[in-house]
Amino acid sequence: MSKTVAIITENFGQYDPGSIHSYLSIGGFSAVKKALTMSSAEIIEMTKKAAVKGRGGAAYDTGRKWAQAASVPGEDKVVICNADEGEPCTFKDRSILSKDPFRLIEGMIIAGYTVGAKNGYIYLREEYRHLRPLIRNAIDESLSNGFLGDNILNTGFSFQIHLYSGAGAYVCGEGSTLIESIEGKSGRPRIKPPFIKECGLFQLPTLVNNVETLAIAAAFIQHGVEEYLSHGTSGSPGTKIISLAGNIKNPGAYEIPFGLTLREIIYDIGGGIPDGHELKLFQLGGASGKIGPASIVDTPYTYEDLAKEGLVVGSGGILVVDDRTRVIDFVKSIQDFFIHESCGKCTPCREGNRQIAKIIDRFVEGSQRPDDLQTAERFANIMSNCAFCGLGETAQSTLLSAIKHFPQEFGLTEVAENEKH
Amino acid sequence: MQRLEGVRQMNSTKTESFGILTRELAQEIDKTINHYRSNSTKLVGILLDIQDIIPKQYIPREVAAYVSEKMNIPLSKIYDVISFYAALSDVPRADYVIQLCDSVVCKVTGNTTLRDTISQLLGIKEQESTPDGKYWLEYTPCFGACDISPAMRINGKVFGHLTTQDSVKAVLDQYR
Ligand code: SF4
Ligand code: FES
Numbered sequence: 001m002s003k004t005v006a007i008i009t010e011n012f013g014q015y016d017p018g019s020i021h022s023y024l025s026i027g028g029f030s031a032v033k034k035a036l037t038m039s040s041a042e043i044i045e046m047t048k049k050a051a052v053k054g055r056g057g058a059a060y061d062t063g064r065k066w067a068q069a070a071s072v073p074g075e076d077k078v079v080i081c082n083a084d085e086g087e088p089c090t091f092k093d094r095s096i097l098s099k100d101p102f103r104l105i106e107g108m109i110i111a112g113y114t115v116g117a118k119n120g121y122i123y124l125r126e127e128y129r130h131l132r133p134l135i136r137n138a139i140d141e142s143l144s145n146g147f148l149g150d151n152i153l154n155t156g157f158s159f160q161i162h163l164y165s166g167a168g169a170y171v172c173g174e175g176s177t178l179i180e181s182i183e184g185k186s187g188r189p190r191i192k193p194p195f196i197k198e199c200g201l202f203q204l205p206t207l208v209n210n211v212e213t214l215a216i217a218a219a220f221i222q223h224g225v226e227e228y229l230s231h232g233t234s235g236s237p238g239t240k241i242i243s244l245a246g247n248i249k250n251p252g253a254y255e256i257p258f259g260l261t262l263r264e265i266i267y268d269i270g271g272g273i274p275d276g277h278e279l280k281l282f283q284l285g286g287a288s289g290k291i292g293p294a295s296i297v298d299t300p301y302t303y304e305d306l307a308k309e310g311l312v313v314g315s316g317g318i319l320v321v322d323d324r325t326r327v328i329d330f331v332k333s334i335q336d337f338f339i340h341e342s343c344g345k346c347t348p349c350r351e352g353n354r355q356i357a358k359i360i361d362r363f364v365e366g367s368q369r370p371d372d373l374q375t376a377e378r379f380a381n382i383m384s385n386c387a388f389c390g391l392g393e394t395a396q397s398t399l400l401s402a403i404k405h406f407p408q409e410f411g412l413t414e415v416a417e418n419e420k421h
Numbered sequence: 422m423q424r425l426e427g428v429r430q431m432n433s434t435k436t437e438s439f440g441i442l443t444r445e446l447a448q449e450i451d452k453t454i455n456h457y458r459s460n461s462t463k464l465v466g467i468l469l470d471i472q473d474i475i476p477k478q479y480i481p482r483e484v485a486a487y488v489s490e491k492m493n494i495p496l497s498k499i500y501d502v503i504s505f506y507a508a509l510s511d512v513p514r515a516d517y518v519i520q521l522c523d524s525v526v527c528k529v530t531g532n533t534t535l536r537d538t539i540s541q542l543l544g545i546k547e548q549e550s551t552p553d554g555k556y557w558l559e560y561t562p563c564f565g566a567c568d569i570s571p572a573m574r575i576n577g578k579v580f581g582h583l584t585t586q587d588s589v590k591a592v593l594d595q596y597r
Contacts, residue, residue, distance in 0.1 A: 088524040088563035126469065126508040127564035129577055165466040167506030170562065184464035185498075186505030202462075245526050245567040252568050287525065319567075325529050333525040337562055343505075 003268050007228055007239050008215050009255040012099040017134060020141035023102040029147055031103075031222035035110040036155045040070050043114045047217060050225045051237050056082055056173065056210030057285060057314040058390075059303065062217070065197075069115035069207040072198055077117040077205045081108055081214055082178060084125040086170040087286020088337060089317035092241040093211035095253040097124075097131050100215065101138040105161065107214025109147065110221055112159045115207050120161040123178050126168045136163055170341040171391050175208045176200070177343075188345045189389040212241055212316075231257035236302035240313065246282075246320035249274050256301070263297045266320055277322035281405070285314020287334050288394035290401035310401065327409040328363045331402050335360050338395040349392025352383040356399065363410065373410055377403065441481045449474050450487060459492055464502055467492075468509055477513035477554060478576075485511070507561065515550040515557035517596045520574040524563035531584060532571035538589040539573075556596075 006012070016022035023029070035043060048063030069077070081104065085093045096104055108120045124135060139161050142148045150158045164182050166172055172181045176190035179201045190196075200206025216238070220228045232238045236258035242265065245251040249271030256265065262282065266272065273279055279294040289312050292299070299305050303313055321330060335357050344350045359376045362368040380396035387393045403410055453470045457463040471488065472480055480503055489496040503509045521536060540546060543556050550557040566572040569581025573592075580592045 085565065086563070089526050089567050090563075091565040091567055094565050125565070126506075129469075130579070164463075165469055166508075167465050167469055167502075168508035168561070169506055181465060182462060184462040184502070186501045243567065245570065246529050251570075283525075319526055319529070321529050330525065330529070333523075333528045337524055340507075340562055 003256065003260055003264055004254045005231055005239050005257055006255060007223075007231070008212065008219055008241055009095070009100070010219070011103055012095070017099055017101050018137055020102065020138070020145055024145075027222075028102055029106060031106045031218040032109050032147060033153065035113055035221050036153055036157060040114045040116070043110065043221065044070060046220065046225055047114075050216070050220045050228055052213060052216050053303065053313075054210055055212035055216070055240070055316065056085070057087070057288070057312075059313065062209070062213055065207065065209075066111065066114055068197055069205065072115075072205040074116075074205040076119075077115055078201045078207070079108055079112045079115065079117045079120040080175075080178065080182070080201065080206060080208045081120065081122045081211060082173065082175070082208055083128070083211050084123055084166050084173045084178060085211070085315060086125060086127075086173050086341075087288060087315045087317055088334075089245050089283065089319040090243050090286050090315040091245075092243045092253045092316050094128060094131070095241065096211050096215050097128060097135060101131075101135050102142070103215050103218045104211055105138050105142050105147070106218040107209075107216075108161060109152070109159055110217055111207060111209060111214060113157055117207065118158060118160070120159060121164055121182055121201065122161060123164050123166060123172070123182060125166040125172075127166075129165065132163070132165070139163060169343075170337075171343045171389070174389050174391065175206075177389070178208065179206065188343050191388075233259040233300070233302050233304075235304040240301075240316055242301075242316045242318050244270050244318045244320070247273050247277060247322040247324070248320045258302045259300050261298050261300050262292075262318070265301060265318060266297065270320065273320065273322045277324060279320065280323045280325065281321050281327070281330075283319040283321070283398065284317065285312045286317040286319075287337050288390070288397055289314045289317065290397045291330075291405065292401070293405045310404075327402050327406040328360070331399050332357075332360050332364050334398040338391070342391065342395070346386075346388035346392060348383045348386040349388065349395065352379045352387075352392070353395060355379055356396065360399070368411070373403065373412070441475070442483045442487060446475070446484075447487065450484065451491070454488070454491055461492060461494055464492070464494065464499070465506065468499075468502060472509060477515055478518050478557075479510040479513050481513075482511075513550070513554075514559075516555050517575055518557045518559070520559055520561040520564070522563055522566065522570065522572050522574075523560040524567075526563065526567035527571040530570045534586060535571050535573065535583045535589055538586045539593075542590065542593060 015026045044067045047066050052062040053059040112120050169187045172178045172187040175196050177187045181187045196206045229237050239255050239257050241255045243253050281291045283291045292311050296309050338353050342349050342353050356376050356379050359372045384393050457467050485499045489499050503511050545558050547560050566579045566581050571583050572581040583589050
């Protein structure tokens with residue numbers, strides 16, 4: 001009956017995440033053992049076959065990313081695990097960090113081995129500081145058991161993992177910004193080129209992967225890609241951990257095969273909307289993702305089907321909103337978030353967000369001017385075209401999709417009616 | 422240079438004239454910095470750890486200057502970091518820092534009761550502390566507890582499902 005699966009999450013609840021012995025007793029580190037008998041090219045081949053799109057949100061093909069990282073020349077390279085999931089309605093990496101930290105360590109070792117890195121860095125968001133001791137312990141125990149450090153399992157491969165802490169800045173989820181932060185600076189994105197794959201942390205070639213991406217790699221190395229690929233659709237093979245929350249009976253992080261419809265996710269897995277309310281909209285992929293109306297709830301959750309509706313998988317956040325929330329209040333909440341998180345480096349994002357916020361506030365109060373919506377849309381489009389980094393480029397996704405799907409909540413249908421006469 | 426001279430003295434025996442940076446605190450800070458091997462790339466983590474051991478959970482100016490001197494990092498760089506990151510504060514907060522999530526999931530699941538109850542019980546608004554210096558209230562973006570929203574953190578510990586006055590009171594009672 002259950003529509004969830006357990007591949008990436010197969011170890012959840014199966015061992016004590018605070019103990020490497022417990023992990024070893026369920027076959028832990030077999031992925032690393034196997035990977036170290038393979039060549040880098042073989043692992044890359046497997047990763048390409050698994051066709052995993054990066055799970056932090058950008059959805060870049062992991063096999064390609066690893067192949068590029070491996071081919072960059074350099075004796076000293078770096079792998080970074082981005083554990084800074086900061087999108088509202090995104091907590092799926094927390095589930096891996098808290099329930100299966102050792103698999104993440106395995107994923108990092110495998111990534112490091114594949115691309116030829118000596119050092120790995122976990123950038124853990126400040127908001128997850130309570131998980132620090134657990135991660136620290138996983139690193140320390142892996143080291144004392146010979147899975148990290150010099151000459152791992154007598155293969156000649158050496159790899160260290162360092163734990164770094166974020167300090168509450170959403171923009172640090174962006175690769176180059178995260179790197180600035182690890183270097184001990186304030187987090188503002190770097191100009192590209194140079195690209196971080198060639199010149200990233202401490203000027204070294206750098207590979208940045210999301211927590212879930214690394215966990216998947218460990219899973220398919222351990223079991224082979226066939227099992228993983230037996231799930232999903234041809235366009236979106238495999239599984240995904242989603243963060244389901246909002247007006248929903250059973251919020252939580254769930255691993256699902258790609259291809260379930262949003263209806264199945266919301267009603268069968270999530271238990272539906274509480275207190276007899278009606279689904280109004282959902283937002284996919286966090287604050288930078290777009291919103292969709294209830295009318296498209298039968299869309300399958302795949303990269304390709306969502307794209308047809310202008311939606312994204314992104315971080316895997318699925319925020320469910322019922323008829324108690326006004327669309328404009330929802331938009332305002334997202335806008336407040338971006339005002340707070342814009343780093344202020346570039347004008348389109350810094351000023352654009354502020355000006356749009358003023359307009360949204362007028363809509364919230366019902367004191368909007370006739371050309372307000374047009375102006376907001378114009379600013380929003382400028383931002384997505386001209387902002388310096390992904391934050392500014394996507395900050396207006398919610399507003400633009402809200403106008404598209406809920407024009408009546410911005411008073412647009414009335415305007416259209418008036419114009420007819 | 423004047424200022425740095427002053428800082429050097431703080432590390433000596435003349436700590437009396439400085440309210441916050443006592444010799445004990447200086448030693449604790451030294452320990453933290455040494456623990457991180459005075460590695461400047463660890464600055465963010467070092468400042469977070471130092472903030473944790475300072476009463477009222479902030480980085481006072483003399484502490485910032487002390488770290489600058491100890492780690493040989495310009496004070497301007499220290500302040501660039503302190504002012505950039507939301508988790509670092511340059512103003513005194515309180516014994517208990519209450520962070521209330523005001524991001525979208527907590528909004529749609531209804532965090533008004535939580536907001537109102539906290540403000541009523543403590544008599545403070547956002548970015549304020551109680552007169553006795555016990556509680557500080559701030560609104561923060563999503564801290565990844567959306568599955569138990571509406572949520573708040575007190576000194577980093579997460580509490581969720583705070584939809585009723587009683588549930589909020591029960592949490593506050595743990596921080597008397
Ligand atoms: S788009 Fe926003 S977050 Fe990105 S650099 Fe510009 S101001 Fe900073
Ligand atoms: S939105 Fe409140 S914890 Fe995520």
